[in-house]
Amino acid sequence: MERKGRLEMRKTVSVLLMLVMLFALVGCSGGSNGGPSGESEGDLPADLQAIVDRGVLRVGTKVDVPGFGYQNPDTNEVEGMEIDIAKALAKKLLGDESKIETQAVTAQTRGPLLDNNEVDIVIATFTITEERKLSYNFTQPYYTDEIGFLVKKAAGYKDIKDLDGKTIGVAQSATTKAALEEKAKELGISFNFSEYASYPELNAALASGRIDAFSVDKSILLGYVNETSEILDYGFKPQEYGIACKLDNKDLAKYLDDFIGEIKADGTLDSIMEKWNLK
Amino acid sequence: MKDIFTTANMLFVLEGLKMTLYISFVSILLSTLFGTILGVLRSLTGGIFRLLAAAYIEIVRNIPNLLWIYVIFVVFRLKSVEAGVVSFTIFTSAALGEIVRGGLNSVGAGQWEAARSQGFNTFQVLRYVILPQAFRNMIPAIVSQFVTVIKDTSFLWSVIAIQELTGKVTILMGRYFQVGQVFTLYLILALIYFVVNYTLSLLSRRLQQKLTY
Amino acid sequence: MFSSTGPFAWFKWQALFADWQIFAQGFAYTLVVAFSALALALLIGIILGIASCSNIKPLELFSRIYVEFFQNTPLLIQIFFLYNGLPYAGIVLSVTTIGIIGVGMYHGAYIAEVVRSGIGSIAKGQLEAAYSQGFTYWQAMTHIILPQAKTIILPPLTMQAVNLIKNTSVLAVISGADIMFTAKSWSSSNIYYGPAYVVAGLLYFILCYPLANLAKRLEDKVNALPAEAGGKKSRLAKQDVTVGNS
Numbered sequence: 001m002e003r004k005g006r007l008e009m010r011k012t013v014s015v016l017l018m019l020v021m022l023f024a025l026v027g028c029s030g031g032s033n034g035g036p037s038g039e040s041e042g043d044l045p046a047d048l049q050a051i052v053d054r055g056v057l058r059v060g061t062k063v064d065v066p067g068f069g070y071q072n073p074d075t076n077e078v079e080g081m082e083i084d085i086a087k088a089l090a091k092k093l094l095g096d097e098s099k100i101e102t103q104a105v106t107a108q109t110r111g112p113l114l115d116n117n118e119v120d121i122v123i124a125t126f127t128i129t130e131e132r133k134l135s136y137n138f139t140q141p142y143y144t145d146e147i148g149f150l151v152k153k154a155a156g157y158k159d160i161k162d163l164d165g166k167t168i169g170v171a172q173s174a175t176t177k178a179a180l181e182e183k184a185k186e187l188g189i190s191f192n193f194s195e196y197a198s199y200p201e202l203n204a205a206l207a208s209g210r211i212d213a214f215s216v217d218k219s220i221l222l223g224y225v226n227e228t229s230e231i232l233d234y235g236f237k238p239q240e241y242g243i244a245c246k247l248d249n250k251d252l253a254k255y256l257d258d259f260i261g262e263i264k265a266d267g268t269l270d271s272i273m274e275k276w277n278l279k
Numbered sequence: 280m281k282d283i284f285t286t287a288n289m290l291f292v293l294e295g296l297k298m299t300l301y302i303s304f305v306s307i308l309l310s311t312l313f314g315t316i317l318g319v320l321r322s323l324t325g326g327i328f329r330l331l332a333a334a335y336i337e338i339v340r341n342i343p344n345l346l347w348i349y350v351i352f353v354v355f356r357l358k359s360v361e362a363g364v365v366s367f368t369i370f371t372s373a374a375l376g377e378i379v380r381g382g383l384n385s386v387g388a389g390q391w392e393a394a395r396s397q398g399f400n401t402f403q404v405l406r407y408v409i410l411p412q413a414f415r416n417m418i419p420a421i422v423s424q425f426v427t428v429i430k431d432t433s434f435l436w437s438v439i440a441i442q443e444l445t446g447k448v449t450i451l452m453g454r455y456f457q458v459g460q461v462f463t464l465y466l467i468l469a470l471i472y473f474v475v476n477y478t479l480s481l482l483s484r485r486l487q488q489k490l491t492y
Numbered sequence: 493m494f495s496s497t498g499p500f501a502w503f504k505w506q507a508l509f510a511d512w513q514i515f516a517q518g519f520a521y522t523l524v525v526a527f528s529a530l531a532l533a534l535l536i537g538i539i540l541g542i543a544s545c546s547n548i549k550p551l552e553l554f555s556r557i558y559v560e561f562f563q564n565t566p567l568l569i570q571i572f573f574l575y576n577g578l579p580y581a582g583i584v585l586s587v588t589t590i591g592i593i594g595v596g597m598y599h600g601a602y603i604a605e606v607v608r609s610g611i612g613s614i615a616k617g618q619l620e621a622a623y624s625q626g627f628t629y630w631q632a633m634t635h636i637i638l639p640q641a642k643t644i645i646l647p648p649l650t651m652q653a654v655n656l657i658k659n660t661s662v663l664a665v666i667s668g669a670d671i672m673f674t675a676k677s678w679s680s681s682n683i684y685y686g687p688a689y690v691v692a693g694l695l696y697f698i699l700c701y702p703l704a705n706l707a708k709r710l711e712d713k714v715n716a717l718p719a720e721a722g723g724k725k726s727r728l729a730k731q732d733v734t735v736g737n738s
Contacts, residue, residue, distance in 0.1 A: 063440065064453045071442070071450050073291040103359070104440035108676060111685060112353040115499055131682045134503075194587075195667035195677070200452035204461045204576045210584050224456060341654065341700035342693045343661035345672060350689055353499065384715055423563075430566040437568075437665050445568065462577055469565045469573070476564035 045251030048093070051120055057094060059086040060105040060113050060122035064198060066223045067276045068125050071104075078102050081276040082123040085142060085243075088268055089121075089259055107171075111135065114246045121245045121256065125217070127175050128242040137253035139260045141240030142269060143278070147176055148218035149232040150206060150225065157213070160234050164189035169202045169211035171195070176216055179237040199224065219278055283455050283463060295447030296471060302360065302443065303429045306367035310428075311421075313372035318379025319405070332376065339373035345434050352439045359441045363432070371428055378420045382413035415490045422483035426476045433472075444471060499686035508687040511678065518674030519695050525588060525670060526657045526699075529595040533656060536600025541607025542633055555604060562601035567662050570594055575666050591663045591670075599656045606652060610645035611637055643714055650707035654700045661696070671695050 044052060051057055061082050062069035069080045087097040103119050110122045114136060128138045149168075151157045160183070168191045170176040177193055184191050194211050196202045203224045206214040213232075214221065217239060221231050243260065245252050263269040320332035339347070344366075351366040352359070386409050394408040395401075414421075436446030448468045452461050508515075544555040562570070571594045574585060585593070614637050622632035664672035671692050679688035 063442070064450050066453055070453060073451060073454065074285075074287045076291065076294070104442065106437070106440045108349065108685070109352065109359075109439050112499070116353070116356045118356065118358065135682075135684075198449060198452070200449065200456045200461060201572075201576055203456045204452075207457070208576070208584070223453075226457070337701060337704065338697070341658075341704055342696045343658040343672065345661045345664065346675075346689060346693055346696065349685075350693065353685065353689070381711070426564065430564075430568075433566040433568045434662075445566070465569065465573055465577055469569050472566055472569065473561070473564045477560060480560070480564065 047249040047252040048255055051093065051252075055094065056099045056101050057086065057090045057121070058101045058103060058119045059083075060110050060119040060124055061086070061102050062124045063104040064200075065125060065220060067219065067278060069102075069123075078104075081143070081272055081278055082125070084272045084275070085263070085269070086121075086123055088263055088272070089256070092259060092262075093255075110244070114244060117246070120252070121243050123243050125220075125241055126244050127239045129175065132244075136244040136247055137249065137256075138242035138244050139253070139257040141242050142260050142264075143219070143241045143273070145217040145219045145239045145241065146235035147179055147215060147237050147239065148221050148235045150203075150214040150221045150229055151212065151232060152206065153228055153230050155212065157232060160232070160236075161187060161189060163191065163213055165192070166212035167192040167194055167210075169194050169196055169205050169214045171199065171202060171216050175239065179239075180215060183236055222277070283451070283460055288451060291451065292444070292447050292467070292471075295442060295444040296475075298360070298441065298447075299429065299432050299443040299445075300475075302363045302367060302432050302435070302441070303425070305364050306371055307425050307428055309364075309368040310371035310375050313368065314375025315379050315410070317372055317376030318383060321376060322380045322383045323405075336373045336376045339370050340377065344370055344431050345438060348434055348438045359435075359439050362439060363435045363441050363443075367428055367432065371424065374424050374427075375421065378417050378424065379413065381420070382417035383409065385416045386412045415487070418483055418487045418490070422479060426479055429476055429479070430472060444468065499684075501686075504682075504684035505687045507682065507684055508678075508691060514678060515671070515674055515691060515695070518669060518671040518692075521588075521668070522657070522660050522670040522695075522699070525591045525595070525660050525663065525668070528592040529599065529660065530653055530656055532592060532596030533599035533603050533652070536597060537603025537607055540600065540604035541611065544604065544608045545611045546629065559601045559604050562598050563605075567594065567598045567659055568665060570598060571662055571666060587663065587666055587668050590666065591660060591668050595656060595659055595662070598659070599652055602652050602655070603649065606645055606648045607641075609648075610641035613644050614640050647707045647711035647714060650703055650710060654703045654707065657699050657703070658696065 061078060061080075063071040063078055065080070067080055069078055069082045071078050083100075083102065086100050086102070090099045091097040103113065105113055105119075105122060105124050110124055110126060113119045114122055123142075126132075126138075128141060132138070149157075149160070149163065151163075157163060168180060170180065170193060177195070180191055180193070194205065196205060199216065199220060202211070202214045202216070205211045206229065214224070218231065218235055225231060243256050245256060260269075263272075317332045317336060320328050321336065324332075347370050348363070348366045351357075351369060352362040355362060355365060357365060390408055390412070391404060394404040399407065432443055433445040435441040435443050436449060440446070442450070445468065448464050452464055455461070455464065540555040540558060543551040544559075546552060571590060574590045574594050575587075578585060611633075618636055618640075619632055622636045627635065660668075660670055661672035663670045664676055667673055667677075675685075675688040675692035679685040
């Protein structure tokens with residue numbers, strides 16, 4: 001009798017399961033409609049037209065890098081140089097600088113967000129490298145930075161060579177470590193490395209003595225200087241930040257590249273950089 | 280030193296807490312449903328459905344959540360928050376599926392016979408006799424799983440930049456980066472999680488006592 | 493997705509296979525941290541588990557506070573504390589040490605609960621009987637109670653080992669050189685994240701699945717036992733401690 005009960009149970013459950021699977025299928029097909037559907041009626045290429053039709057530019061930005069992309073706790077708005085660039089772009093493409101929709105990205109997610117069409121472009125301290133160009137389109141650089149060192153004043157370091165054998169803190173997913181290793185080899189010195197997930201943690205590590213120097217792009221270090229620390233008067237390995245978009249979106253890439261050229265030429269970019277003390 | 284305890288900062292952190300609770304609540308709700316289905320499939324059916332449920336549970340629960348969050352974010356074309364809800368639903372369903380399986384096993388086989396002899400059909404037996412008893416036995420394990428969900432949503436910031444509690448506090452560290460301030464912020468963070476989760480555990484103990492006596 | 497521009501493009505897989513040693517190192521690192529942390533967690537868990545059934549108020553209280561604290565705050569935050577907070581007090585630990593201590597202490601709390609429930613599932617009368625035979629508390633525990641509780645404790649304990657292995661992935665957030673970090677670090681410089689995460693998932697599965705399966709078989713064994721030997725009767729107690737929670 002118990003066995004019979006279980007058999008009938010199986011039937012009931014089977015029916016229920018069919019329903020669930022049906023649900024799942026419907027859900028999936030609804031979700032995967034993101035592909036191109038050939039809707040370019042205007043004179044713009046399809047990838048640009050899609051943004052115009054939507055009426056809003058979706059931008060991946062940082063939210064924890066003061067000066068570039070930072071979610072201001074007082075206003076709850078994302079602000080910074082990269083946001084202003086996005087606004088200028090929205091003004092040119094959509095005629096209204098407020099037509100942007102920002103999405104917070106991490107070094108881990110900015111690639112997938114582009115691949116999945118969740119954002120149109122990424123402006124998020126994204127360093128242009130040959131390797132990365134295989135996966136995404138990059139514009140010409142809108143900002144050039146170099147790697148620097150933030151150290152404690154009390155330690156008395158003056159030059160990169162004073163850091164021989166010391167522990168250098170770098171950010172995960174950044175290009176800094178490889179560059180430092182190369183530089184160390186060149187100078188015949190060596191570094192120990194410690195990688196951190198975020199800049200505030202790096203700064204805390206420096207203050208607590210866990211690392212001897214905090215090494216990332218100088219622009220970022222600027223935000224962390226205080227009365228006990230200083231930036232070494234030494235920099236190397238210029239890093240160029242570019243706007244990235246999906247590899248398939250060739251026309252968008254061209255448009256973005258021209259846009260950067262324009263704002264460089266007409267002084268817009270300069271005034272944005274001045275506004276955020278990045279010059 | 281800038282003051283951390285401003286109204287704006289408090290509200291900022293509160294926003295994060297709201298996000299943490301929202302994602303946890305929705306995924307807990309959905310996982311309870313799917314987890315029950317999975318548990319029932321795995322312990323009461325046979326053939327392909329049992330196999331599928333088992334495969335789902337085993338694959339999902341033997342790979343870290345941290346990795347699932349990322350994979351689901353990449354594979355499904357979802358906004359971050361939705362990706363968060365989906366990923367937590369996916370692995371919490373598997374965990375609850377196992378808990379439900381254990382709970383069903385804990386209800387004696389005689390109960391089936393007894394209920395059926397009263398004219399209940401199979402679905403009714405499950406709905407009115409077996410599951411209520413099983414769920415009562417499972418309360419501690421289920422609530423402990425809920426606590427785990429709330430705690431683990433702290434991964435969402437570092438993996439997919441969702442501004443939940445941990446995220447908001449980390450962003451604050453971008454402005455309040457003196458060591459003492461960072462330390463204070465971590466303390467606040469731990470305290471908030473503790474209060475939420477401890478309250479939840481206390482409630483579950485109450486609930487179980489009520490149902491037992 | 494598998495096209496030459498997709499996240500799973502063939503050249504990305506080739507890049508990964510060329511760097512297989514990096515992933516092997518991550519795998520070995522995860523193993524070392526997991527084993528050491530498990531040893532610590534067992535030590536803490538057994539001591540606190542017994543302490544919480546000792547009827548000695550301060551011991552019970554300490555054990556309670558420990559368990560509640562570690563179970564109700566995220567492991568991630570605890571790890572952050574060890575990493576960024578302790579140096580502030582002048583204690584600088586290596587990432588590996590933090591991994592072992594952090595994960596070990598966290599799971600110690602869960603194991604303490606497993607042990608406590610296991611002991612609780614053995615009838616109270618047994619302890620009294622042992623006392624009447626002249627056993628001390630410690631003797632009664634080690635000779636009478638724990639050997640019986642072992643069968644009931646083992647399945648959830650094995651599940652804890654699985655959760656512990658999975659949780660070592662948290663180390664990736666503080667650059668622990670484990671599997672997760674290797675995948676993250678390797679893929680974020682070149683953005684070949686597709687293959688990297690598939691391989692990482694596989695490596696974790698290889699470690700966890702056999703253990704999870706063992707836990708299930710052990711549990712089925714307990715369920716098959718007659719009530720008197722901790723089978724059916726102990727099920728209520730068992731529910732207290734089974735599966736799930738990380």
